Amino acid sequence: MEWEAVIGLETHVQLLTKSKIFSGASTAYGAEPNTQACAVDLGLPGVLPVLNREAVRLAVKLGLAIGATIQPRSVFARKNYFYPDLPKGYQISQYELPIVSDGRLEILPEGAAAKTVTIVRAHLEEDAGKSLHEDFHGMSGIDLNRAGTPLLEIVTAPDLRSAAEAVAYLKKLHTLVRYLEVSDGNMQEGSFRCDANVSVRPRGHEKLGTRTELKNLNSFRFVERAIEFEIERQIEVLEGGGTIAQETRLYDPDRHETRSMRSKEEAYDYRYFPDPDLLPVVLDEAFIEAVRGTLPELPDARRERFARDYGLSAYEAEVLTASRELADYYEEAVRASGNAKLSAHFVMGDILGALNKEGREISAAPVGPALLGGLIRRIDDNTISGKLAKQVFESMWAGEGDADAVIAKKGLRQITDSGAIEQAVDQVLAANPQQVEQFRAGKDKVLGFLVGQIMKATQGKANPAQVNELLLKKLKG
Numbered sequence: 001m002e003w004e005a006v007i008g009l010e011t012h013v014q015l016l017t018k019s020k021i022f023s024g025a026s027t028a029y030g031a032e033p034n035t036q037a038c039a040v041d042l043g044l045p046g047v048l049p050v051l052n053r054e055a056v057r058l059a060v061k062l063g064l065a066i067g068a069t070i071q072p073r074s075v076f077a078r079k080n081y082f083y084p085d086l087p088k089g090y091q092i093s094q095y096e097l098p099i100v101s102d103g104r105l106e107i108l109p110e111g112a113a114a115k116t117v118t119i120v121r122a123h124l125e126e127d128a129g130k131s132l133h134e135d136f137h138g139m140s141g142i143d144l145n146r147a148g149t150p151l152l153e154i155v156t157a158p159d160l161r162s163a164a165e166a167v168a169y170l171k172k173l174h175t176l177v178r179y180l181e182v183s184d185g186n187m188q189e190g191s192f193r194c195d196a197n198v199s200v201r202p203r204g205h206e207k208l209g210t211r212t213e214l215k216n217l218n219s220f221r222f223v224e225r226a227i228e229f230e231i232e233r234q235i236e237v238l239e240g241g242g243t244i245a246q247e248t249r250l251y252d253p254d255r256h257e258t259r260s261m262r263s264k265e266e267a268y269d270y271r272y273f274p275d276p277d278l279l280p281v282v283l284d285e286a287f288i289e290a291v292r293g294t295l296p297e298l299p300d301a302r303r304e305r306f307a308r309d310y311g312l313s314a315y316e317a318e319v320l321t322a323s324r325e326l327a328d329y330y331e332e333a334v335r336a337s338g339n340a341k342l343s344a345h346f347v348m349g350d351i352l353g354a355l356n357k358e359g360r361e362i363s364a365a366p367v368g369p370a371l372l373g374g375l376i377r378r379i380d381d382n383t384i385s386g387k388l389a390k391q392v393f394e395s396m397w398a399g400e401g402d403a404d405a406v407i408a409k410k411g412l413r414q415i416t417d418s419g420a421i422e423q424a425v426d427q428v429l430a431a432n433p434q435q436v437e438q439f440r441a442g443k444d445k446v447l448g449f450l451v452g453q454i455m456k457a458t459q460g461k462a463n464p465a466q467v468n469e470l471l472l473k474k475l476k477g
Contacts (some may be wrong), residue, residue, distance in 0.1 A: 001202055001239070002203040002410065002432055003200045003202060003231075003235050003238075004161060004200065004201055004202070004203040004204075004205075005160075005161055005162060005198065005199070005200050005227075005231045006158045006160075006161065006198075006199045006201060006208055006209065006293035007158065007160035007161065007162075007163075007166050007196060007197065007198050007199075007227060008155070008156050008157060008158040008159070008160065008170065008197040008202070008209075008211075009155075009156045009158075009160065009166060009170065009194055009195070009196055009197070010154070010155050010194065010195040010196075010197070010198075011153070011155075011173060011192070011194045011195075012151050012152075012153050012171065012194070012195075013062075013153075013154060013155045013182065013183045013185075013190075013191070013192055014027075014127070014149055014150065014151055014175075014183055014184075014185060014190065014191040014192070015054075015055050015150040015151065015152055015182060016058065016181060016182060016183050016184055017031045017052055017055055017150050018054075018059070018278060019052060019212065020040075020041060020052065020126070020148035020149055020150060021051070021052045021055050021092075021125075021126050021148060021149070021150035021151075022040055022041075022050060022051060022052065022126060022148055022278075023038050023040035023041055023049065023050070023051030023148055024038070025037060025038040025040070025041055025148060027149050027150070029186075029189050030449065031145055033132070033141070033143035033144075033145060034142075034143060034144050034145065035145065036145040036450045037129070037144035037147050037148070039147055040148065041087075041144060041147040041148035042087045042144065042147070042256075042424075043087055043088030043089075048277050049092065049275075049277055049278060049448055051076075051281065052150060052357060053277065055124060055150040056099070056124070056281060056283075057291055058152070058180075058182045058183075059099050059100060059122065059124055059152050060099070060100070060134070060179060060283070060287075060288060061180055061182055061291050061294065061295065062064050062100065062122060062152065062154075062176075062177065062182050062289045063099070063100035063103060063122060064288070064291060064292050064295060065176060065180055065295060065298060066104060066119055066176075067097070067103055067104050068101060068103030068104075068119060068122070069100070069101050069102045069103075069104055069176065070099070070100060070101045070288050071097060071098065071099055071100070071101060071133070071281050071283075072283050072284070073097065073281070073282050074094055074097045074099040074123075074124075074280065074281045075092055075094065075095075075096065075097040075274050075280045075281070076092050076093070076124070076274070076275045076278040076281070077091040077092075077094060077095040077096070077272045077274055077275055078091070078092060078093075078217075078272065078273055078274075078275050079091045079095070079125075079270045079272055080270055080272075081269075081270055082157070083128065084140070084142050085130055085131050085142050085143075085144065085147070086128045086129065086147075087127045087129070087144060087147065091125060091126060091128060092125060092126050092275055092278070092438070092443055093123060093125035093126070093153075094123035094124055094125065095123075095179065096272075097280075098121040098122065098123035098124075098271045099122070099124055099281060099283075100119075100121060100122035100123070101120065101121045101122075101395075102119075102120070102121075103116075103118075103119035103122070104116055104117070104118060105117050105119060105169065105172055105173060106130065106172075106300070107165065107168040107169050107172050108168065109165045109167075109168040109452060110164060110316075111170070112164070112165075115159075115165065116313075117156050117157070117159045117160065118156060118157040118159055119154060119155065119156055120155050120156065120157050120346050121154075121155050121159075122152050122153065122154045122155070123152070123153055123155075123308045124150065124151070124152060124154055125149065125152075126147070126150065126151065127146045127148065127149040127150075127151050127344060129142055129144035129145070129146055129147040130142070130143045130144075130145075130146055131141055131368060133224050140213060145175060146190070152182070154181075154233040156169065157391075158197070158208065158351060160197075160290065163223070163224045163227035163231070164224070165227045166196060166223055166224070166227055167220050167223055167224050170194060170220060170223060171220060172299075174192055175299050175322065175323065176298070176299060177192070178323060179296060179298065179299055179323075179324045180295070180296065181324075187218050187219055188218070190218065190423055192218075193216055193217065193218045194216075194217045194218075194223055194388060195213055195214060195215050195217070196213070196214040196217060196223065196226065196227055196230075197211045197213050197214075198211060198212055198213075198214060198227055198230045198234070199211035199212070199234070199244070199391060200231060200234045200235055204287045209234070209244065210243070210244040210245070210246050211232060211236075211244075211246060212244065212245075212246065212247055212248070212249050212258075213235070213247075213249065214226050214227070214230060214246045214249055214250075214251055214258060215248055215249070215250055215261065215264050216250075217251060222251060222253055225251070225253070225256060226251035226258060227244045229251070229256060229257060229258055230249070230258050230451065230460065231245070236440040245260075245263070246263070246284055247260050247261070247262065247263050248260075248261045248262050248263075248444070249261060264455060268361035270458060271280045283411070296324070299321050302321045302327055303317045303318060303321045304317075306320060306321060306327075306330075309340075310334065310340035310341070310342055310344070311341060312338060312340070312341075316344050316348065316359070317353075319348055319430075320344060320348065323362070325361070325362045325363055326362050329347065329351075329362050329365070329368075329369050330343060330344065330347050330369075332368075332369035332373075333346070333370075333371065333373050333376070334373075335369075335373070336369055336370045336372070336373020336374065336376075336377075337372070337373035337374075337375075337376035337377055338373075338374075338377070338380070338401075339376050339377075339380055340380070341376065342376050342380070343372070343373070343377065344376075346372055346376065346393070347372070350390070350393050351365060351367065351372070354397055361456065366397050366398075367393070367396050367397055367398060368395070371396060371402055371403070372402045374402050374404065375389060375392060375393060375396065375402075377403075377404040378392070378403050378404070378407065379408045382409060383407060383413055384403075384412055384413065385460070385462075385464055386464075387455075387460055387464070388412050388460060391410070392406045392407060392410075392412060393476065395410065397403065422470055424454050424457045424458050424462060425467070425471050426474075427457060427476060428441050428450060428454050428457060429450070429471075429475075431453075432449075432450065432453065435449055435450055436450075436475065439475055440475065447471070447472075447475075450471060450475075451467055451468065451471060454467050454471065455467065
């Protein structure tokens, strides 16, 4: 039998606020355990939650970016369950009336056609604390610093049909939340993590199979591997005559397998009811329009503009708009250099290569866009060749100054004097009569050898175009 996977994703995005969603406690990452959990986060008697306005604004911002409906009235509910890292015994979330509903995100899975994914809802909620197991022998520690951290849970319809589609969606969403400055998207710190609901059914059938939920996947690679394993596991169980249990499963990357954690809860298990301590969130049109006015140029629109205005290929435009910071860097380099294609070449090659090698972000690049623009101008005005530019770039990256300073200091100015170049050509031809005869006998490959000898004789400073022109003229003459 041919099987089809059906996948829906729930992505928890930590909102980029300085304080928690219902208290003034800090959301800064990396503090000592239990130093950023106040009385409100712990649910101590007599305290009341107060909603963080910025969390609401960021939720609306994302909703507008995905073309969703912003609900004028949304309600917070209590999701009741017991777990050691949930001191109140309930989580404040949104259930029947979320703040954002019915959005869309277009994805382009690698090697496949474009696809629109429906985002059913995005609702505000608080995060729980964290259980710590590594440093305790036979016990677990509880760190409540994350308790109350503002999250936006973004839920798709079961529109995805493969692990590749799931990863394409998550990468697109990750780029979007960072462009919007809704979240820093730091997966290592838990700012962007995903639960995947996975089921399989015979291809062509409408009825959904029994689903399992894969919890807390915090890397694109783990998402892909976990979903692929779970699809294969479910098919194997069904083809062996078994049934799929509706349950929550954990992915173990070391063993590359999913393991059962607990039976899957249904909504009624949580006994949702409106939180009596929080008023409904009522948004007027003026607030929504004010948020709309803060939207930046979105990634898809920027990618199309880069291709159209700068003459970039679809691939180049995709790479250069992968993050807002990278796209900003590229545009500043274009303004400084006046050469869009050469700027793209340097940013995608030398800049990203050096950053990846050193594990830096674009914001920490030692060669800023203005400095890169100055280097590109020296290529355009024939002060240096493209090959010499590599040497200049390396010196600039090492902090030795701008392009002009490095060129002057190291004597790298390109030789464009035709007389000097002709002299070097003549010397090389005289020293290599055998290669000259081979070329004239039809062996064109020796041309590269002769060019290399001329560049070596001029310490790589001769203008390559002039070298080729004069060399060919003399060889054919």
